[in-house]
Amino acid sequence: MVYREACVDYSTVCRWVSSLKGGDPTESILRDQKRSGKPLSASNAADQKAVGKIILGNWRIKQKDTAKEIEILKERVQHKFIITDILGYRKVSAKWVPRMLTDEMEMQRTTTCAELLKYYEEEGEELIHRLKRHCIN
Template sequence: MVTSNDLLIKQRSVIKFLAAEGCSAANIHAKMKTVYGEMCISDCAVRKWVRIFKGEDPREIILRDRKRSGSPLSALVTAHQEKVDCMIRANRRVKQKEIANAVGISKERVHHIITTVLGYLKVSARWVPRQLTVEMKAQRKDMCTQLLELSTVCPRMY
């Protein structure tokens, strides 16, 4: 499946190629309209890119979007995830602000790590895992089998 960003890059490449051959912007748009149909970029955008590729526009000749400024998402760093998880396991009543100060990231990123990445839920001022762990599932299975065995031995008691 082609994403819209990939489609834009392909269309810019076509514009660059046809502009290098000397085709006019109107000609390029007409050719692209037959190939891409409704997904084709506008005539105005084609003219803009032809100007850029012919060097009439002082901007750089680019096909892909430039990288944006800003720091990368700290929720993706596994070291941060491990620190947050260790702090929660040590003290289930720990606050997000305390975790943020200890780890050195924002409260918003801490909340994202806790709820989305680690899957915790706040219940009665404590962080609780949303899903059962493997040990908890095994305990539940053992208890259910014991109760099932008891119910077959003494059916009237249970």
Template structure:
């Protein structure tokens, strides 16, 4: 069975296709309701997405939902570790700007994944 996120992405793609064909929001929602039944997104959401899709070029619209998965631990862990080994006094904000991820993700990688802690403004292994 598909997860709710997968179902939402599928419904947005159907919404995108029907909006590109020039269907009205009410028509799109009615057609989606016959296919998805109770699992169909609301009329308000359909109208919102039809407005977005009609404004943009349909070939360039991104359909994924939720946060981007750019701050994966495995991809950035080595970069963060190299920065800390090069300068133990480096700040989390400097790491976040250099790597391009949020400061909270840097904190998670440094403390939980790499096992460092702050002692006298220096990162040291636990």
């Protein structure tokens, strides 16, 4: 009664005793045995590389299609595993995009923003209207 939830349930202990009763306790295997089927872990280098290659080939691919293509569990490709944690991608408007910008990408964005700001200071609202017309056509 002192430990409450921190203890193993009485019925679990009874089940353990009954399963160990028949044989020699020193020969009893208390660890999980290897199971057949696909391994749960997909964080090996080959699978990471394969997922990265698939995403680079198709930015709009779904996680389940990626898993099916390289024959691993969908859960291992999903968030908090290969795509987001290891490869650093996130989903934006149905596309996988890198989470971190490279130095070159940052420099390009900074340059583009500075140019647009300079044009806006020169042209004002006319620039906005021109850009809207350009985007619509």
